[in-house]
Amino acid sequence: MPFTKTEVDIHEDYTLEAVDPAWLSEGVKSPKHLMLDPDNCILCRACEDVCPWNCIFMLAPDIVEGAQTSAAEAEVINSTAIFVVDDNACTRCSVCVDRCPTDTLYYARLPEGSGGRRTMAEVPTSQAAEE
Numbered sequence: 602m603p604f605t606k607t608e609v610d611i612h613e614d615y616t617l618e619a620v621d622p623a624w625l626s627e628g629v630k631s632p633k634h635l636m637l638d639p640d641n642c643i644l645c646r647a648c649e650d651v652c653p654w655n656c657i658f659m660l661a662p663d664i665v666e667g668a669q670t671s672a673a674e675a676e677v678i679n680s681t682a683i684f685v686v687d688d689n690a691c692t693r694c695s696v697c698v699d700r701c702p703t704d705t706l707y708y709a710r711l712p713e714g715s716g717g718r719r720t721m722a723e724v725p726t727s728q729a730a731e732e
Contacts, residue, residue, distance in 0.1 A: 631693045633708040637684045640706040648697035656690035
């Protein structure tokens with residue numbers, strides 16, 4: 602279907618042009634990443650539920666059982682949940698940050714020397730919200 606101009610498409614202050622998909626894929630994202638403060642998390646999963654891009658996951662620690670990376674397995678073996686964010690899908694829209702009832706989520710740069718990964722921390726079961 603060919604593009605036809607309508608009154609909404611006609612503007613004198615700018616020109617509509619097709620955008621090269623390759624250029625879009627090279628877009629620069631914020632250097633800040635979604636982080637979780639495990640001390641305040643109540644495991645309500647509101648962040649996971651409200652994310653419009655489906656890029657937040659609260660996973661059971663046994664998902665890494667038998668994984669090849671023993672360091673990651675040791676780090677989460679006693680955790681109640683593993684907080685995972687797909688940084689490639691996350692647009693930093695802040696919907697999850699605004700929705701969090703305990704101000705657990707925030708944006709920050711990854712620590713120097715982290716190799717581009719977040720640390721995983723135990724969220725105690727005692728903090729879990731009542732269902």
